[in-house]
Amino acid sequence: ATYRGKTAVATVTVHKKVRNLTKDKQRIVMRLDEEEQITLTATYTDGTTDDVTDEAEWSSENEAVAEVVAGKVIGRGSGQTNIVARYGGKTASVPVSVDAVHRLELSEQSLELRVGDERTIGLTAMFADGETDDVSQLATWTSDNTDVADAFRGTITAYNAGQATITAEYGGKTATLVVNVETVRKLEADKTDLFIKPGRSDQVRLTATYADGIEEDVTEKADWTSSDESIVEVDDGVVLAHRVGQATITASYGTKTTTITVDAGIARRLEADQSSLLMRTGDAETVTLTA
DSSP states (O other), X not given: OEETTEEOOOOOOOOOOEEEEEESOSOEEEOTTOEEEOOEEEEETTSOEEEOTTTSEEEESOTTTEEEETTEEXXXXXXXXXXXXXXXXXXXXEEEEESOEXXXXXXXXXXXXXXXXXXXXXXXEEETTSOEEEOTTTSEEEESOTTTEEEETTEXXXXXXXEEEEEEEETXXXXXXXXXXXXXXXXXXXXXXXXXXXXXXXXXXXXXXXXXXXEEEOTTTSEEEESOTXXXXXXXXXXXXXXXXXXXXXXXXXTEEEEEEXXXXXXXXXXXXXXXXXXXXXXXXXXXXXX
């Protein structure tokens, strides 16, 4: 362009208008760390086409599942995402499933553990391509009662007596197992009732019989309560009487409970040393009464 003797030159690049984008894959199902290439074709308003795979702008809606560079998709984690390509004002997307699981199976359906035990179990995934793999190290493990038992990478750890449900999740599928810790079949106290004078104490021992038949003294593990602590209180099976009255001691362990009736200073029976007397007027006899 010239004006008053001056000339200016401008370079103009004309881009053809894109009518639509076409990808060569409608959906990708892949395994972890696998790669898949998407080819992107632009169709212009003049009817011509061009491979714009390298020129397009690529992105993943969830890079923890899959990443994309110049149309090359890499599986990074189990799950689903969309790969989006942008070029010439148009977009195209491809849904991607990484490690899509058809079925998830645990090697155990239930466990019986003792406090402090650890048990490692397997978790097998069957994928869309029919292959199977142990994914216990990759799955997400949760417990509905972490005070009883918890799980990490397939290792179940028992902490306290009770029951917990462990859930493993991978590839959109879940599997569960029930963990019973120190399942008590029977709980027995060595005394079912006590007579204690106020100010004195007595020891009650508690024995648990587990599902495997093993017996254990759980006196110090059990939970002890008194129906009236002003009369008697209890700590680890030691019952202390405070005043005259009656109370019930309850011992709980696992899912079982047992009770002990405590009479503090209350005589349950009186016995005289003589059941009858034959006396004359003016006689005296001494009768001894034992509680």
